[in-house]
Amino acid sequence: MIKEYRGRKFNVLMEDIKKDFGDNFTLIEEKEVRKKPWIWMKEHQVKVKIIEEPFEKASKKQKLLDLLNQQDYQSRDGKEDYVQVKNIEQTMNNMLETMKTIQVGQQKTASYLGEEHERVLKEYYEKLIHSDVNETLAKKIISESRMRLSESQMSSHQDVEKEVLKSIASKVKVTDEGDLLRSNIIALIGPTGVGKTTTIAKLAGYFQTKEEKVGLITTDVYRIAAVDQLRIYAEILEAPFRSVREPEELKEVTLKMIEEYNLDRVLIDTVGRSPMDTQSIYDLQEYLDATDPDHIGLVLSSTQKNRDIEKILNNFQHIPLSSLFFTKLDETLQHGSMLNAVHGNDIPISYVTNGQNVPNDIFKASQDGVARKILNGVDDFGSSIVSTNINE
Ligand SMILES: Nc1nc2c(ncn2[C@@H]2O[C@H](COP(=O)(O)OP(=O)(O)OP(=O)(O)O)[C@@H](O)[C@H]2O)c(=O)[nH]1
Ligand SMILES: [Mg+2]
Structure with a gap:
């Protein structure tokens, strides 16, 4: 699911998104737009991809289980049926556990840095965090750098550093010399x-x-x-x-x-x-x-x-x-x-x-x-x- 947020201050927008979705989102686009109808005013437009919570899916499955259970009690006229339904329940529980593990794994790779070839990018992500760059910005810098690097360049410190520096610099605003x-x-x-x-x-x-x-x-x-x-x-x-x-x-x-x-x-x-x-x-x-x-x-x-x-x-x-x-x-x-x-x-x-x-x-x-x-x-x-x- 993609959601769009708009507002004057990037930090406040981020707080709003965090309030709505915790850490379960990835920033996919951020730009400055004119505010209608006051076109002289600028504001930030942010698009985020919401990572679905495994537990939301779990609760859907739970509803299914509840339905099955209901059916179990309504239609059960013998011990055999009951055992069968309990077996189905057990199988579904196992499936749920597996789904949770897979989804957590997917979340990790979806957010990046789970793969071996991204080890250097991970080092740079940690460097940014150690420098006190806020987490959302650090993720954005690494994602941008990753997009510009080929898989072989990703294992080169020199190439990764060049892209990370470029990405940080693009976000820094400075006055001109004569200001x-x-x-x-x-x-x-x-x-x-x-x-x-x-x-x-x-x-x-x-x-x-x-x-x-x-x-x-x-x-x-x-x-x-x-x-x-x-x-x-x-x-x-x-x-x-x-x-x-x-x-x-x-x-x-x-x-x-x-x-x-x-x-x-x-x-x-x-x-x-x-x-x-x-x-x-x-x-x-x-x-x-x-x-x-x-x-x-x-x-x-x-x-x-x-x-x-x-x-x-x-x-x-x-x-x-x-x-x-x-x-x-x-x-x-x-x-x-x-x-x-x-x-x-x-x-x-x-x-x-x-x-x-x-x-x-x-x-x-x-x-x-x-x-x-x-x-x-x-x-x-x-x-x-x-x-x-x-x-x-
Ligand atoms: N290490 C270091 N010290 C600095 C720097 N800039 C200022 N200082 C020191 O910081 C201290 C406070 O500096 P001030 O210029 O008095 O600060 P101020 O903002 O005018 O302080 P108030 O008027 O009390 O609000 C002084 O000891 C300065 O020498 C700097 O870039 N590096
Ligand atoms: Mg002073």
């Missing part, structure tokens, strides 16, 4: 402690290498150390710096600063918001509404758990996010969260950071780079977007 360069006012938001301020300083360094005039603003005025943190970076970079307390003040200060220093860019640092605290996200929205930045980057740490990232994306969904920044790639061995986060929503990854060095440890995200990081843990993002280090 941030086209934005004059850039704000970074996100949970506490993920590296927003550090990333702002790295970006400031990056723009300076392009001979641009950059201004820094923080709205994080409630913690003394927070203001000082960005102020010190601003001093080192010799960039103008302001702190603002109220949303209305932010717009005024931004415009004044641009005029006064003839700035090319303004980078706005914000207070870390717990994704569990929806009120604080509304407060943040007031600051963003006041300035209407050209680019709003949501900063996520690779060390965060998948479920927490899902929750963060869900709670920040009312904010028009332009891109995701993934920080602290150097602090974990599992990078599947980058794929889980971008798959199923339209927000691309713009930059990744892999260390505390300002401004060096920041790289432009690429589809291949993210795929290699997820599968093999290797840093393959080319060279840093900045080549000086103010910590040295």
